[in-house]
Amino acid sequence: MNQARPAPSMRRSPRLLLAIALVLAAGSVPAGNAFAGDAAWRDAIAWQGATARMQSDGAGWRLQRKDGAVVAIPAQPMRTQTASPMFDGLFALAQAELTKAQVESISDNAYDRGKPIPCACFETGEKWRYVWTRDLAFAADLALAKLRPERTRNALRFKLSDLRAGGPQGTFVVQDTGSGGSWPISSDRVVWFLAARGLVDAAPNDADAKRFNEEVWTALTDTLAQDREFVFDANMGLYRGETSFLDWREQSYPTWTADDVAFIAQSFALSTNVLHYEALRLAERMARERGDARSDGYAQQAKALAAQIDRRFWREDRGLYMSYIGTAAHPAAFEAYDLLGLSLLIDSGVAPDARARRALANYPMLDSGSPVIWPQQPGIAIYHNRAIWPFVSAYSLRAARKLDDARRIEREVRSILRGAALAGSNMENYELLTQAVHVDEGALSGPVVNSPRQLWSVAGALQMVMEGVFGLEPDGSLAPKLPASLVPMLFGERDRIALHTADRDIVLVRPSTIEGDLLVAGDVTREGTRETVTLVARRSAAKETTAALDAAAFAPPSPAAPSPVRDAKAWRIDLPAQHRLYVDGALHDDASPNARTVRLAKRDGRQCVSTTRVENGIESLHSQTRCVGDEIVVNGEWPRSWRAPKAGRYAFSVEFTNTHGPINTGITAAVKTLVAQCDGVAEQRGTLVMPHGAAMQRSSEVVIDVPGGASCRFAIHDGINMSYLTHNARYTGGVGGIDGPINDATLGALHGVAVGAAQQESAR
Template identity: 80%
Template sequence: MKQARPAPSTRRSPRMALAIALALAAGSGQAGPASAQDGSWRDSVEWNGATARMRADGDGWRLQPGSGAAVVISPQPMRSQTASPLFDGLFALAQAELAKAQVEAISDSAYDRGKPIPCSCFETGEKWRYVWTRDLSFAADLALATLRPERTRNALRFKLSDLRAGAPQGTYVVQDTGSGGSWPISSDRVVWFLAARGLVDADASDAEAARFDEAVWHALTDTLAQDRQFVFDADMGLYRGETSFLDWREQSYPRWTADDVAFLAQSFALSTNVLHHEALRLAERMARQRGDALADDYARQAGALATQIERRFWREDRGLYMSYIGTAAHPVPFEAYDLLGLSLLIDSGIAPEARARRALANYPGLEAGSPVIWPQQPGVPIYHNRAIWPFVSAYSLRAARKLDDVARIEHEIRSILRGAALAGSNMENYELVTQAVHVEAGALSGPVVNSPRQLWSVAGYLQMVMEGVFGIARDDAVDPKIPVSLVPMLFGERERISLRLPDREVVLVRPRNLDGDLLVADATAREGGRDTVRLAARRSHRSSSTLDAAAFAPASPDAPSFVQDAGGWRIDVPARQRLYVDGALRVDASTQARAIRLPKHDAQQCASLTRVEGGIESLHSPTRCVGQDTAIAGDWPRAWRAPQAGRYALSVDFTNTHGPINTGITAAVKTLVAQCDGVDEQRGTLVMPHGAAMQRSSAVVIDVPTGAACRFTLRDGVNMSYLAHNARYTGGAGGVDGPINSADIGALHAVPVKDPVR
């Protein structure tokens, strides 16, 4: 997380009633008011009462955006030549903005007290002058690794670190400041390897590239080992932690996580798990190249993870993959979906083609573009909620190309282009319905933060041109997939369009026959540095969602109450609510309130409620659990004798006030070691995030024989304050004054639990 964010209002915004205009109606060739069958969008685009115009100005261009001063765009090293000055000029604008992002020093108020830090790399945006692991990595994966490999290597190296405390020594990727004190609450730092995979396997004669290759290998093996130890949940077969990119939890998680991030540390996110899968696949490939025996281990881990991702995140009733699910103790489904996670999943190849195609078709959109989350959340300012993010649209475009989804391809190209034209820059984000850079809505106004020339938005525009239109794939093959509906804009009366890069040129030749909806390569001739691709039209796939992209979910209900009665527990379920028990739906929503009874068990039982309105389910209430709970106090090591054989979840009461709940680097991470009679030593991770009140840590589950006596000790784990990189951190505890990995720890709790559902 880049900075502390303001607390959102609790006032609910009005429900929007908007017709969906994601796709072209089958065979209609229409994409909303900007008809693709005429010559619109060549030199201007009209939207929401505003008009952006582009005209040639000597060798450059002059853009008059929807509002504000004109933007003069100078000629750039790469040049597209199409029938559209708007398309060509905005490609030059993206290059100019990329040049502005190339800096020799970076700064942020949380590091070195805001003083410049030398780094020949990229700054994140006009308002974000630092290098953030997530932003840099997605931008690099989209375009920077291809266009600026040396500077991208430099920037990526800046996000590697050894340890200044703890063990084992090695090379680790930095998880930036974030929810509850950063890693392992946020655990998507492996996105770094998504960027690095485009830079490895360099020519051995390039010494600098070869050194980077070795740095990637060491960072990969060390970071994956650390995550396997502290983040992986063996019972679920998944990695724990917050969603990637969606790191302002109140925007996309239940509102109660504003004060309780322990749930984030114990839940499972689609995007974060897909990123771990991709890192494991890269590790397998690099290990095989080195003849390292680890290759088979990485292959097994990646295969097993892919199986669990497919199994755990698919929601059949929606035909979508969930953004995140609950904890190992209560692995409930959530009515929460995000476009980045879905797009990364499709690109990874994990999802079977039929499901991938169905999921992308079912993900909703509006004429302005595709929302980064669905459904929208009530009473939350515009930022991730109710928003379009161009870099996510670029990943959606990549997924659509993989599936030949012609409607989604056109939809994302138009959204990315229109946003840059009207704003006069590749902005961080836009409001969902209007595609405006700001909408005034009182306490819910937003986007709350919106930086011009945001690095990953710039990269998304470059990717849209190079890959999305001209078809330059990551393996340097040329595989265009252009909707026929874009031919009037791109080709006009021309026979061919071209893209000139520093080391090559791609020429696309239109077919005479446009009897189809997608132009694809028919024949390719390569001569010198030029690829000439003759296109052919064919029928393809069209997506059409029935979901209202701007629809709001209902507010989450209060947590369920367990009322003890003779031999069991009664739970009252209000009308239009659903009750989930131990991860499974127990009572569906109905118009009448109901009461159910759970038999009393020694094993823990966990429950949560959701509310259903308008066919949309709310995010879950807080989880409440009951069961035989033994508190073990005293000095460490602590002793305990199990009343009966079985599986026990061990957790501690704690308070961690080393930082605010929304940022920092001092989440406490400890290893609990259990030595019980008759079994080998067992161990696991206790995570204790920042928070003002006493909380319960994550749990370690152990197997205990009948009557066994157990002895428990705590050992230091590791957190981001241990990294040498964070010796510069001045935004809070654990930085310049040295590492901190501690919390005020109270009772140790032993609770019998059921066998996991595998």
């Protein structure tokens, strides 16, 4: 993609753009409160010169979206009674779109050559007719498991598989096609258990629910064991792999990862690690319920992982948790933050309360809503970059409710409502400033892809009403946390609003006076299926940040990789103005207005360096990493032998080429196990990951301890990849599917290097 900087008009302040838009908008509101005209929000929503209108017609609703087209919305089984036909009608729209998503067969061109596959499932969207693990799981966690448990169980089962090759046998969650050939470059398939948790928590009331619980337990233990072997980095205490959901790497990773997926395979992502933490907690609980001896082990793993998540991803200078960090060899901090990872972290309880509050308050937002990443990346088309995704807004809403952040609760509720009203559907995503479904900016136009009735957006809209407004928690308890600023829209002149579901009626009664910004439960009375909650006002605990970040601000482009030059006793690195230098994961030299030469003293063992550029107080994503140090090269037939010149820790990787698929998709990332048998120590082993790519690359590393003078013998054994799953016998989008599994790469030299003390320390 074009990496040129955006034109000045594209970098215009979002606050200026919004101020202009509010002046021009029909039904514009008084200065100082973008939502003061709440009477309009009852029947119409005006935004940047466009208006959507909702009208009840007795048998349902009629929504006139911003382009003038009318969407007929039939009455639905669940309904709300508020002062806002817009709110009530959009709740009906989400239910109608959920019904449309319920299908008896699914299809995708990469499976069975596009032929229908029988499955009483949910399709992912109007443009996405298949079932994807993460889309389904997030949608189920938000709302589907509660509203459609039987169909949700069935859809989740579709994403379980045994092995048609390799071993050991078991039941595993499917990682869908993805960067570099799928798992373990992408390793967030454990999100499946976030969805299953809601179904396991519900009391099994029939044989199928009980059977599903046992299926969850089997898949959980088998998948966690597999990930522990091939994805977990014991030195870092974290799971490797790509960010969850943000899986179009150029959108949120440095642009050079377009050709370097190996970096992503070896890096560590906040969201993916939080999902593993949640899976471990579920495993601990289910093990205790069964009297299984593994419960303590799962508990210890979860506790240790939580500590490393909080330690590794927290960035004190920003008061935010980073979206991802570098590799074990160079675990550098990245100026990259994402709303889903942060929201999942807050909901998990891993983040200490003070940090959680600070991070959510610091994460930027606009009147239009919250961007899914920050900062925005230059020269990248709109999709994850410069975008709002309603399902992520729903997770942000959940996190805001946990922290009593009235301001963010309000913004996320309005963002979800506004997007659906103006577009006439719960869309996949929106452009950040305009909340439009498409903005024309030439090569940077977008969102690049945008589907109506996207399943997780539909689920997010349902969660926003049931949980976000009426306080219906995932466990069935009631805990409304309603911003006082939403009272004019929802209550109008009424003293109460109601949610009617299949098995309960929830009534919220407004207080006679409101002194505070958050309405919470006071007295609760129950009569049959009717629960009446009298709200009381209080001050929310969250405080606005005093140095709010510009949500639409761009980072500088990533710089070129540094070129260390060998000197007598040092490495000489030329550092341009405004560049930072990182060494072995730590900041070594801060940005300066002047170009300079940095001398890096030579040390025993490898040293790894990268640079970033700082402009307007924002740091770019890192350059590619360059490592220096005396290398060991071992060639010959496998097994290969080598004698250690001195005792120490050594990192070994393999040169390889894997041309079994394109760099952006497939199921044939090669996964092998390097086994080292050195004199005087027990056998050591680790995973070599070799993603797709046209050029010769280096695999992930295996670090071993070697006594001085010891001879070591290296062998390579087969690991496992997604082509081994029976599920992928249907795959026709590339090799490794219908014609049989492939877990292979062309191997070159085995490379080793002594690991320096600084790198050993950073990995502790």
